[in-house]
Amino acid sequence: MLSIPSYYPKQISFPKGQGVFPVNTIYSKSFFKPKSKAETKVIAAKKHSDSERRRRMRINGQYATLRTVLPNLIKMDKASVLAETVRQVRELKRAVAEVEAACRHGDSDECVLPGGVDKLSLEQCDGEQEGLVKATLSCGDRPGLISDMTRALSSVKGRLVRAEMVIVGGRSKNVLWIQGLGDGKEGMVALRRALKVVIDRPIFAGLRKRFHLPQ
């Protein structure tokens, strides 16, 4: 534990100019072009220590940010800040993994019905309506499933005229009626492909990849 020492740089602690030679921030305003060996050395040293100070400030700035991002990090020394960060990051990753697992197949005792198989079928409705297609898809329910379906539909030409959806036992069954796909089979193909993506998308695929979560 630490109570933020006062010797922490309040601002930019500017050069004290205590060198033997006149040295300023621009590192060489000397009019004598042929600088002496000693002078160049001092200038280089100054430059060096300056950039080192900048580096320290960069690092300490990130420490400061880190302290604001995660709780309970203020008043901790650097080593503890890092250790606590590691701990909390692990916890966060575990949390995400757990939530994901919970959303994927619900609680174990919640699986009263057999898992079922993901299915997708398209069907041309010959009847009163012209060019009406009925799409039936069933898959595991997940947050964002309907959003994904909406997005998929907006990527094809037709428009949704009716929908029936039911979620039970952690699975989702959806029947969609789409009109105006076009005459050829291109519309059907595109629709099938788009909906296939929705069905096949793993839950939180992005999260899993981004943070190297298990499974």
Add this chain to the structure above:
Amino acid sequence: MLSIPSYYPKQISFPKGQGVFPVNTIYSKSFFKPKSKAETKVIAAKKHSDSERRRRMRINGQYATLRTVLPNLIKMDKASVLAETVRQVRELKRAVAEVEAACRHGDSDECVLPGGVDKLSLEQCDGEQEGLVKATLSCGDRPGLISDMTRALSSVKGRLVRAEMVIVGGRSKNVLWIQGLGDGKEGMVALRRALKVVIDRPIFAGLRKRFHLPQ
């Protein structure tokens, strides 16, 4: 970017013992009790630089751990490691918050049915069975809801003899028949209190508190 310099401490870089006076790890095995000013000074300096080295090792050890915990941190200099950590931690927190929000009320377009109000009602079954109580509770579905109910039931005296559960539209309706609560109304009161907790529990309350998530 950085390609892991070779001057990284391979192992414990032990004292080189280059001082004017014999100095070892125990910092003073000198037989001459009245240590000279100079000697104590050197010993103190050694001690100081040693503890500083230990501090550095502590910090660098945590950097190493951090590099293994989060992806894409290897081959990054310290400042970038911290910056990337900040970025990824923010992303993780956002992810948890999003998932939580998604699980809390589903996607906005998923709310085709009115949200409904959380309800809990207990009812004494007068009939063939002795001391049978029917509890009906409906609330928003969430991961762990059934676990919570199970826990709640295990905390009261009676035992579950029958249950009906249905989840639709992100909401969960549950009817539980409990037997052996006891004759008085204490059993009913306890059961109601336990189930009330289940209904009122916010989703992922723990996560939210632990990581200071918004809302």
Add this chain to the structure above:
DNA sequence: AGTAACACGTGAAGC
């Protein structure tokens, strides 16, 4: 007192 944490400047090494 003595310990712990920090900033600083410097030499070394890699690109």
Add this chain to the structure above:
DNA sequence: TGCTTCACGTGTTAC
């Protein structure tokens, strides 16, 4: 070559 990053030892401050 210069620029960057690091480890190191030291001076300083706080408890």
